[in-house]
Amino acid sequence: NAGVTQTPKFxxxxxxxxxxxxxxxxxxxxxxxxxxxxxxxxLRLIYYSASEGTTxxxxxxxxxxxxxxxxxxxxxxxxxxxxxQTSVYFCASSERRSHYSYEQYFGPGTRLTVT
Amino acid sequence: AQTVTQSQPExxxxxxxxxxxxxxxxxxxxxxxxxxxxxxxxRQMILVIRQxxxxxxxxxxxxxxxxxxxxxxxxSLKISDSQLGDTAxxxxxxxxxxxxxxxxxxxxxxxxxxx
Numbered sequence: 001n002a003g004v005t006q007t008p009k010f011x012x013x014x015x016x017x018x019x020x021x022x023x024x025x026x027x028x029x030x031x032x033x034x035x036x037x038x039x040x041x042x043l044r045l046i047y048y049s050a051s052e053g054t055t056x057x058x059x060x061x062x063x064x065x066x067x068x069x070x071x072x073x074x075x076x077x078x079x080x081x082x083x084x085q086t087s088v089y090f091c092a093s094s095e096r097r098s099h100y101s102y103e104q105y106f107g108p109g110t111r112l113t114v115t
Numbered sequence: 116a117q118t119v120t121q122s123q124p125e126x127x128x129x130x131x132x133x134x135x136x137x138x139x140x141x142x143x144x145x146x147x148x149x150x151x152x153x154x155x156x157x158r159q160m161i162l163v164i165r166q167x168x169x170x171x172x173x174x175x176x177x178x179x180x181x182x183x184x185x186x187x188x189x190x191s192l193k194i195s196d197s198q199l200g201d202t203a204x205x206x207x208x209x210x211x212x213x214x215x216x217x218x219x220x221x222x223x224x225x226x227x228x229x230x
Contacts, residue, residue, distance in 0.1 A: 033218075041222060042119075042223050043160075043206065043220040044220075045217055048217060058217065088158065090160065103150060103165055105162075108157075108159055109158045109159070
């Protein structure tokens with residue numbers, strides 16, 4: 001099993017450009033998440049999807065959109081990138097029905113720089 | 116809303132010694148989960164250990180153990196026999212037991228293991 005995969009691993013954008021970060025998981029998890037990590041801030045939740053067909057805002061959703069394409073895939077889109085969106089982005093998934101484990105499994109991250 | 120506080124930004128320990136990383140949290144709920152994640156220089160987020168709030172016994176995973184003080188809302192991580200590979204950022208995280216509740220992270224602590 002590959003677990004959680006993310007593409008691309010690195011990306012440089014100019015202000016105003018758009019892009020989509022891709023995430024896929026092969027663990028048959030219902031829930032998926034997008035976080036951003038900034039120095040001294042820990043991980044902050046951008047959006048999440050509790051199940052296929054549903055998405056909800058997290059702590060810092062402004063400037064982002066998401067799509068839960070199917071149970072495996074959850075993409076994050078930046079419509080008009082801004083320098084404040086320079087960050088490392090992590091996708092994660094978890095199985096919400098598991099009593100013993102609410103742990104989240106993380107992808108390797110995408111380092112995004114907006115100039 | 117719950118908060119997670121890691122007040123020490125950095126710590127250093129000699130190889131083979133023991134180190135304790137502190138974490139406190141704030142919640143009005145009685146049932147929840149607590150986690151410690153490790154993020155080495157590779158950036159991958161790795162679950163180190165988890166604790167269910169309803170369990171009085173402290174969780175242990177090989178060289179890693181926790182001191183869970185529910186009344187004090189404290190959840191510290193003890194690393195015994197520190198190894199060079201333990202050098203990483205460590206994040207404390209909190210999650211309510213609700214199916215759609217979200218993971219809240221502390222800001223992290225950078226641990227350096229000296230040879």
